[in-house]
Amino acid sequence: MSSGLTERRQTILKLVIQEFVETAQPVASETLVRKYRLNVSPATVRNELAALEELGYLTHLHTSAGRVPTDIGYRFFVENLMDRTSLSLPEQRMIRHQFYQVRGELDQWIQLAGSVLARTAQNASVVTPPRSADRLRFRQVELVAIHDTMALAVLVFHGGVVKQQTLALDAVRSPDDLRRCAARISSVLADLELGDVEDLLTRDQQQEGSAEFGDFERQVLDLVARAMDAFEAQAQEQIYSDGLIEMLSQPEFIPALAREDAERAVERMRRALDILKSGRGLGLLIPQALASDGVQVIIGGENSADEMREYSVILARYGVERAVTGVLGVIGPTRMAYPRSISSVRYISSLMSDLLAELYQADQRLPES
Amino acid sequence: MSSGLTERRQTILKLVIQEFVETAQPVASETLVRKYRLNVSPATVRNELAALEELGYLTHLHTSAGRVPTDIGYRFFVENLMDRTSLSLPEQRMIRHQFYQVRGELDQWIQLAGSVLARTAQNASVVTPPRSADRLRFRQVELVAIHDTMALAVLVFHGGVVKQQTLALDAVRSPDDLRRCAARISSVLADLELGDVEDLLTRDQQQEGSAEFGDFERQVLDLVARAMDAFEAQAQEQIYSDGLIEMLSQPEFIPALAREDAERAVERMRRALDILKSGRGLGLLIPQALASDGVQVIIGGENSADEMREYSVILARYGVERAVTGVLGVIGPTRMAYPRSISSVRYISSLMSDLLAELYQADQRLPES
DNA sequence: GTCTGGCACTCTCTTTTCAAGAGTGCTAAA
DNA sequence: TTTAGCACTCTTGAAAAGAGAGTGCCAGAC
Structure with missing residues (x-):
């Protein structure tokens, strides 16, 4: 019966998604007609909705409920229907200004990126620290006296990694x-x-008596080895995340608004917490994002991890290609403001890339406010 | 009618609190008799419970529900009834071992303290970094080349503070x-x-031509001033927290177990999140704990902050007196395993103090496993 | 052939009612 | 002072009933 995705159906699909993203309520035919002043009757819209459902873009929770987008619906929206906007210029300027205020401190960049992403997308954010694809290579060490019997060792590695x-x-x-x-x-x-x-260390230890290094030097060597080991071990795992509160303020987590068993909302909350804390469900996505260009959008069940079935993830790589790269992005319920979230991820990732490039090549400059 | 807190009433109060802490359910007279093999009848216990209620140590949610401790009840328990235990030796050993594995890294100590506290107390934990009571005093700076046009400045201040x-x-x-x-x-x-x-900086800037410092030196001076400023500005605010998941696994946050409107559990969850993220409700407690010896226990409404009416906080100062001190502790619902939480806070604070002392005086040693 | 009004049907959501159960408070007797 | 007995209160859960929202489909209009 359905003759494919006609123009009008695409328009209606777009409206359904916009409406659902905004209100978090299943969308009824009459609402669409009234709110968007369509000059057709609700019955007509109902027919189109039925067709869109048959095509797989929408679903029904039960017979007498409005329509809700499927993962496929969101996917089509993101690929074809969405307005491709950017963050507004004042917004961009404000963000740049915030980064300018913490210039020089990589840790702060990461935190700030997380917090800005969370605020603009009103969802949780994740940021991995920038890492080199190569193995860690030593550069130099400085020893600074803290007092008589205590020193601070500052280890500097290639690629600007410092510990x-x-x-x-x-x-x-x-x-x-x-x-x-x-x-x-x-x-x-x-x-x-x-x-x-x-x-080097084992070789030195074997030739006992005529050791090449003094006791103190060996102590420092040992420290270096331990530090490098610890660093490489945790290189993959570390994920900084923020915006928990923002995400949990989404209607999905508020039983009164989600119109469903509050129990389920609580359970969902707990699981969301777990995902963010453990990074489970993201594990596979991050290496994948590291290997891809541009902004990645993973919608609901497209993620192989089952606990992520109700969440979408928007990721982008940032950094300096072939030198250091990290991943940052947004995570939230599939019902998400995709255009805004995607713009935000794109902007922050390019901003962070600029900042890192400045760390690597002086011929690129941090845009000043 | 009540002739004060007799021996038997104290025993019963203790049992009520133990039972309530364990089960999170209001405690009925018959349960007490059955579970603890009291050789009196439930009716007798009921009389005593009524007396304890009149004295203010227990309450009733409604006519036909079991008894629940009040803040006053918990307070009496903590002061007089509680068994004063310590963490078991194997547990202590395990914790020491974990700290031993991250020796040398202050940041890691703080994280580890938070995570251990959360795990042992099954509640959220807070840790503030150790701070000097004095104003920050500069010690020295090292400049390490990262590459041609980029350097790392390591600023060392008195008291071992490094940035x-x-x-x-x-x-x-x-x-x-x-x-x-x-x-x-x-x-x-x-x-x-x-x-x-x-x-120094302004003086130098005024005498324009015959400047005392070169451009580069002035650049570094500027950096130092900025860093010190930023550091002092955020000195008070920074609170590291962990154990959100542990706390939210308490029955208070699980509607099915809390036997109440799930809505309220969700609201409570959201507010708890907010407290931990913003540190609101703790603000007054921390300076207070910094000025006190030993372990502080603040139960429910004893905290002036209204949003903390349902939470207890256990805090202890740690560090080296007159040099650097911080605060660490546990936060959770008033229904809390006080003996265990208090032991844990006491142990971790003394362990952290030892570690910091080692940073300050070589005559104290980190206990090795 | 497409669109539309009308209407029955389905499912949810809320409220009410009712019965069962838990636990107390009180009284009277040991 | 302690205890047994019993009435009373309040919660909890299930079941029923009514209201409301929205669809699906049919028959007629354009």
Whole structure:
């Protein structure tokens, strides 16, 4: 009976999605006619809705309820129907200004990106720190005295990765002592990877008596190896997330608005919490996003993880290609303001890329407000 | 009629609280007799319960429901009835071991403390980073080249406070250049506070032509001033928290178990989230805990903040007296396993104190596993 | 052939009612 | 002072009934 996705059906599909995203209520034929001043009757719209349902773009919760988009419906909307907008210029300017205020602090960039994404998309956000695709390579170490028997070791790796650790000294050391030791180790370990460092250590330990390094130097070497190990071990796992409150303010999590068993809303809340805290359900998506260009949109059941069936994820890679890259994005119920969320993810990822590029090549500049 | 808190009434109060903490259900007279093999009849217990209610230690939700402790009841329990236990030795050992594995990393200590507290108390936890009571005093700066036009500035302050920031260079600088500049600034700023640094900067700017510092040096000075300013500004506010999931797994937040309108459970959940994220309701408690010795227990309405009426907070100061101190603790529904939570807070705070002391005086050692 | 008005039908949602159950409070007796 | 007995209160759950929302379909109009 249905002769495919006619123009009018596409228009109606778009309206249904807009309406549903806005109100979180199943959309009735009469509402569409009244609110959008369609000059056809509700009955006509009903026929079209039935056709759209048969084509798989909409569903019915029960016989006498309005229509709700399916994952396929959202997908078609995102691919073909959606207005491709950007964040407004004042908004962009405000965001740039916020980043400008924390210039120089990578950790703060990450936090800020998470918070801005959450606010603009009114959903949860995830950001992974930028990582190098290569294995970690040592660059140099600085030892700074904190007091007589305590020093701070600042380890710098290629790609601008920095890690600091305190270090209990076995004996009192003068600043000169520290400097000498740091210089020695920096030159010995320069450009080495974790495996090389470990080899060096075991080799040194075997030739007991005529050891190449002093006790103190070996202590620092050990620290370096441990730090590199710890760093590589957690490289994949770390996901910063924010916007829990924003997401949980969505009607899906408020029983009075979701018109359903409050029990289910609570259960959903708990599971959402779990997803964000553990990063489960995102695990596969992130490497995938790291390997793709542009903004990725994963809608509901398109995600293989079953617990994500009711959520959409919008991700984009950011960083400097072939150097360091990370992933950032938004996560929320499938009923999501896709145009706005996508614009936001796109803008923040390009902004973060600019910031990182500045860290890597001085010929790119942070846009100033 | 009631002749005060007799021995037997105290016993019964203790049992009511233990039972209620365990089951989260109002406690009935018959349950007490059956479960704890009291050799009196339920009717006798009922009389005593009525007396305890008149004295203010228990309440009734409605005529035909069991008894529930009041804040006053919990308070009496904590002061007089509670068994004063410690964490078991195996548990202590396991915790120490976990801290041992992240030795040298203050940030990790804080995270770990939060996670351990949450797990042992099955509630949310809060930890503030250790802060000095004095104003921040500069110690030294190191400049580490990241690449040609980018350096990392590591600022070290008195009290072991360290902050790192990247710095875009105005021109290519050799490592020697950087070292010289860092040494110069370190010696000029040594032991200065924020105000002094700012004075120095304005004084230098006024004498235009014959400036005391080079462009590059002034750039670094500026960075230092900004960093100190930012650091002092956020010194009070930063509260790390964990254990949201643990707390939200308490029956109070699960409508099916709380036997009440699910709506209310959801509302409660949302508010709890807000408290943890914003730190509101804790604001007054933390300075208070910083000024007190030992473990502080604030039960329900004892907290002036109204949104905390249903929550208890257990806090302890940690750190090195007169040097750096922070606060850590547990937050959860008033129906809380006080003995265990208090032991846990006490143990972790003393452990963290030991760790920090090690950072300050070498004559104290981290207990090794 | 497409659109529209009308109307029956379905399902939800809310309210009411009723019975069962849990636990207390009180009284009177041991 | 303790206890048994019993009436009373309040909750909880199930079932029933009525209102409302929205669809699906048919028959007629354009």
